[in-house]
Amino acid sequence: MSYATLSRQFRIFAEQECVDSSPLYEHLANSIAVDEELLEIASMIPPNQPAPNLLLAAVQYLLGSLKDPLAKYYASFTATPIPIQGVYPVFKAFVMAHKAQLKSLFQEKLVQTNEIRRCAYLYPMMTDIYHKHQRPLAFIEIGASAGLQLGMDHYNYCYNHQLSIYNTDNGCTISSENRGETLPVTVSKPPVVCQRIGIDLNPIDLRQKEESLWLQALIWPEHHERRLLLNEALPIFGQLDIQLIKGDAIQLIKELSQTIEQEAMLVVYHTHVANQLPLPLRHELMEQLKEISMVRPLYHCYNNLFDKQLHQDFMHLGTIEPIRTMERPDGHARWFKWANC
Template identity: 55%
Template sequence: MKQDLSSRFLQFAKECEDSSPLYEYLSTQIAQDIVLQNVAAQVPAGQPVPNMLFASVHYLLMGQDDELRSYYPTFTKTPLPVENSLLPFKQFVLKNHKLLMMLFRTRLVQTNEVRRCAYMYPIFTEIYEEQGKPLALLEIGTSAGLQLGVDQYNYLYNDEIWVRNTPNLLTITSTNLGNPLPNSIHTPPVVKTRIGADLNPINLKIGKELKWLQALIWPEHHDRRKMLVEAAQVVNNLEIQFVRGDAIEKLEDLCASISEDEQIVVFHTHVANQIPRDKREELITKLKTISKDRPLYHCYNNLFDANLHQDFLVDGIVNEKRVMEPADGHARWFSWVD
């Protein structure tokens, strides 16, 4: 078990390279620290251990005046060198052991990265242009539903291509490394139905819920925290049907509730890797069954590989429409494919 934890923290350190010096350093140290590994081992099965540990510490730090805050760019413009952060981190973890255990039991790693709309938006605009009818967006693992507001945000691609959809403050920036984006991006899709299913939907109107999402964001990522707050203001004013429970089990009933005048688009990002393989296969089977009555789109990644997929299902057959190389985990860049 300890060897497995060590490997997971070393892998997380690689994910943090050039993105979070603090978490990169702490991860490499935790991979060698038995005491901290013993704490991390209490994270429930199925949850990403490093993410949960760091988010829980971050969350508690938001309400405590502790020396450890001096190493977090979240709390200071002049953080102390990360190389000196292990001891205060370890002391904080041990001092707050009971509170951390409570968070491990009651919280889930539900990072809701609104910037991922940057690569979903072109897909949805193209679907809307092709089908010529309003979209019904159904998101599996929706968390707080930020991506369900995809049509309500503005976009800036490659620092030169502006998409101004609304007077809302949020402008999502990202770099497209692939083929030119479709012209459809300049016509926002009409979205009539928004359904977000999750084992534990997050209500952003509750302060501590928003605080948890902020804690999941890495300390150096100020722009992500800013976008989260701005997206929350947008989503709180949208009509979204949040559904608590197993999205795959409820999928057929949810699709049946959607008007025939709408084009169903089932989507999910960075969620399927946490779903058991047999349930992932069940998802595909159910989508095929639904498509025998009405065609639908399935847009996703991390189902059976890390690529971004856009499938069109009709008459029980999956038609692969687009496969894009894996995008940056926080959607700072992606590679569009015609």
């Protein structure tokens, strides 16, 4: 990948993802975009991975086990971080000193943030589907990471500081702002879920300390609420019957669909995953889903497949019926725009 392409990736990341979300990462990404030495290191990242996310996560992961002045700029390591104006020379020195370790991490790790808060817009879709069909739901999540979204019916929800849905006593509450139409009344009635299957090229086993630390490193330094939510979800996750499968979803999904109970309504979903697939594989995924729909109806809930909008489609006998299309949500689901049918 050329330096110009990488530079553009870091600029887009800073402008579209980090503004009003992570001042530290915005500053670092803009600085890396004009630094050829750092772009050279970023060029070691596999082309199917988002370079800014992987580089910054790898640095934060290493910082967790190393004593280095750079940690003093990270809100994830100190309650009183140093102002970011002087961070870049310290950041660059750290990266240059740990090139070999970073290169290894680039080959071993994937960007697979398990953003639990995205359940805020997935959950109303699931309650709507369950209400319509009155059949237990069977989840298959593509790019499931650690599988935490597969427990979405066991979390509490607070929308616009007003509407609250209580599904658990442990205090795990997902808060998000709905900037769109009013959520359906069915959102207050939890669905029945009979199967939970997650597919990932590299599933994260939260029982392994190293893998848990990597998941933590993927959370941006200023995002304390995301770290708290992750830790609150872990006890719930441990009590659920979740099947995490290592492999390529496009190759496995048809076979896995045959293991779903016949009386269940199959729901295949993925968020912020499909953009990592080459375009031909995105079309192949759709062909696989169409083939499955020739045998049984299913719902497909997704974004970043052919556009950045959020979709809920019903598929049956090879045809696709769009149920709702929503504007692009915030990447970490701080807000979304609900659209009724």
